[in-house]
Amino acid sequence: MKHSSPLPPGSARFTDRFLAPRIARNRAVTIPSAVRKCEETGRFAAFDLKWKPGMPDKPHIYWDSDVAKVLEGMANMLAYEPDAGLEKQADELIDRIVAAQQPDGYLNTYFTVVEPEKRWQSLFDCHELYCAGHLTEAAVAYFEATGKRKFLDAMCRYIDYIAQVFGRGENQIHGYPGHEELELALIRLYRVTGEKRYLDLCSYFIEERGREPSYFHKENPLVNLWNLQAEKTVRQMTEVTGHAVRAMYLYCGMTDLALETDDKELLAVCERLWQNFISKRMYITGGAGSNHWGETFTHDYDLPNTQGYSESCASIGLCFWAMRLLNGTGKSCYADILEQTLFNGALSGLSSSGDKFFYSNQLEVTSSMYEVGHYSRHRQPWFDTSCCPTSYCRFLGQLSRFCFSESSDGVDIHIPVAAEVKSRCGFAFGIESDYPWDGKVKITVKSDGSYRLGIRVPGWCRDPQIRVNGEAVQQITSCTVIARQWHKGDTVWCDFPMSVELCRCSNMVYGNAGKVALKRGPVIYAFEECDNGRPLSRLLIDPAGEFTVEKSEIDGIFFASVKGAALEESFEDTGKLYFSGEASFAAKTFTAVPYALWGNRGGTDMSVWMREKH
Structure with a gap:
């Protein structure tokens, strides 16, 4: 079922004037800013396990995830461009994290030093498995970028321990993540290790979700299952519901699982949820989640402008979900929404300077607007809950995954920003463009060989034109495929008129x-x-x-x-x-x-x- 794979960070060098400056600023400003904040607030020090009651900087239940996302951002930037200083900094942080791992494999700062007696007792709300997911993603990214296994091996130990604790066995916990994220991380771990037990654990977490009697109601009879996407099983879902970021991460995991197991029924569920979202619950900017109470979706067509929420993490999560559906199905409609989200709601949360952030992204702001909670008229340097700033650290270094895909026989261009591309199959080319401000695109081939070049024609484009070495392509579709023997210097001209x-x-x-x-x-x-x-x-x-x-x-x-x-x-x-x-x-x-x-x-x-x- 799988169509192609996202192009990894090291395979594309952006040369455009919109995304490339963001990527460079991620290394120079955004990541260093997040590192300073993690140091100032005690997030890094939490892994030293020295906190005692009465001391400042008490660890929080989700601090580990912030550190993990900063580290994943470092890994993505190292894959994009090697940097000895950054790698040394990451290695030192990894040493600190791995040293906090317990003898049984458990790795969580809060439940090791603050409430060790409450391990796994509040899954619906306490982010243990969520933090495990982000740590796992960071470990996979760092291994892919550097080949170093220390962090990856530590996370394999942790996940193996989790697999012993959770499952349908008589002496296991029949629970699953409250805040989803581990599901998609398990697929990444499975892909990099080839260990089927990680795929099986992902399948358990996804299929167990929403079963009756509710595990979350055992923890707290008053918990809102709808907010947790646990009011029904995933295969019964017809609408995007609850906390928007949790939902996006769940749908990513469901899509990954469907593609890895060739589960057409589960993929159909994902496409059904997608259709509900884009037709009735998505902001025009790619914003997701319209209610600040619970950071949730509400009901069809409830898309207020001044009080809309559209958390930055949710739009970033939407990019991840769209990327998975795009690569799994090859349908350009997913690239249309991916592009719309990337150039609007996913980047609006980050200042042009790279060090200030919106948590929520309203479509209308006035000077009389109340600044309550995460509603703000101006971007902020940090938040007590800083999932959004750290999400940008990991997001910006992997923009190649959203713009290009590769397969064994070629490359697909989904978003034709200026870049130098070399895929693992050997196909190399350069793109010259001012996209997304101008629809004229020149592609120059830089390798000889027989390859397939897929060019997405944007859904907004009315009169596309494509020429290969000056000769017009007659059959232009939403994903135009040019398969041929290429020679260095061959050119492909695309014109996607913008009005x-x-x-x-x-x-x-x-x-x-x-x-x-x-x-x-x-x-x-x-x-x-x-x-x-x-x-x-x-x-x-x-x-x-x-x-x-x-x-x-x-x-x-x-x-x-x-x-x-x-x-x-x-x-x-x-x-x-x-x-x-x-x-x-x-x-x-x-x-x-x-x-x-x-x-x-x-x-x-x-x-x-x-x-x-x-």
């Missing part, structure tokens, strides 16, 4: 009634106070007006802004809150910037959905 479009929304989403969103190619645009004044609600976009595109940059990141015609609504100032009277309108030119880059130039107010002139 500014006004997107409208189902009238089932009440908050978007009478409004439009601006889209060009895969990029969603935002209107900011610093360009258009405030309140933004006074502007009406003229659909008949002409749009112009201007190239710009911020902090070395290249982008395209859009200008167009609007009407500015005003009323006679009566000093009253409510009044009768006619509005007057004046012509105005608006400026919109990519949603992923809003909030980097000062000001507060921002909106994606704007009123439309009728």
Whole structure:
């Protein structure tokens, strides 16, 4: 069933002016910033197991996962570009982590020094298996990047211990992760070791989830199973539910398991959940999860703009899920959503400077908005719950996995950003483009041989053109395959014309009634106070007006802004809150910037959905 594999970080060198600066800044700024915060808050020191009651920096139940994600980020950057200093830093951190492992293989700082008597007693809420998952992913990534086995061997010991504790045996715990993540990590461990017991453990955790009587209700009769994706078995699921990040990680694990075991029924469940999500519960930016209470999905078409949640980790998780479905099925529709999420909701949580973060990503922000919990008008350098900053550490170093896939006979280009690519099958080529700001793409082959080149045609493109050595390709499909004998210097030209479009929304989403969103190619645009004044609600976009595109940059990141015609609504100032009277309108030119880059130039107010002139 498996179609292809994501291209690993070491197989592509990005040369574009949008993603490449982000990757470089991940090494220079984002990871070092996270390392400092982990040191300052005691996250690293927790692995020394020296904490005692009354001491500061009491370990938290999810601290291990933050450290693991920073370490996975280091591993991905080492795979992308060797760095002796970074590798030494990672080795020292690994020594610290492995030294905390208990004689039975257990590895968790909180339940070793804070509540050792409560090991495995609160699976629904205490993140033990979640932390094990992130540690496992970091160990796999580090082994793949460096070939060093110390961390990997330690995690194999830990997972072997978990396999003894959990299962359907008489003396085993019949539980499963409260916060999913270990499931997909087990598949990664299985793929790198070839040990089927890790695949079997993943299968147990996924298939046991939601069975009656509920294991979580044994722990706490009042626990909300819906929030935990445990109200029914996975094969009965028809809607994306509960905590959005947990859901995305579960669906990743389900998809992986379906592909590894050729389980067509389980894959059909994943595709059914996907369809529910993209057709009724996804923000136009690729945001996932509309409610801050429990960080959850709610119901169909509940997509508020000012109070929407769209956690950064959830959009990153969506990229991981889309990547799995894309590689497992070969269907370009998954790449369309992957691209839309990557260039919008997945990157909006990170500042252009690389060291400040949004936890939630609303589609409308005003200066009067309450900053409560993780709602913020400005990106922050860190959070008490810092899953999002550390997620960016590991996300940015593996962008090649989302843009390209490889198989034994060739490469698929899903997102044609400028890069130098060399796959493990030997096919090498360079891409020149200003994508996603320009749809003109030149591919130059750099190796001789018979290979298959797959080129995804974006779903938003109306009139695509592809030429090989000047000759037009006649059969252009959503995934155009060119299989031939290639020679160094062969060229493939792609033209994916981009035009500014006004997107409208189902009238089932009440908050978007009478409004439009601006889209060009895969990029969603935002209107900011610093360009258009405030309140933004006074502007009406003229659909008949002409749009112009201007190239710009911020902090070395290249982008395209859009200008167009609007009407500015005003009323006679009566000093009253409510009044009768006619509005007057004046012509105005608006400026919109990519949603992923809003909030980097000062000001507060921002909106994606704007009123439309009728």
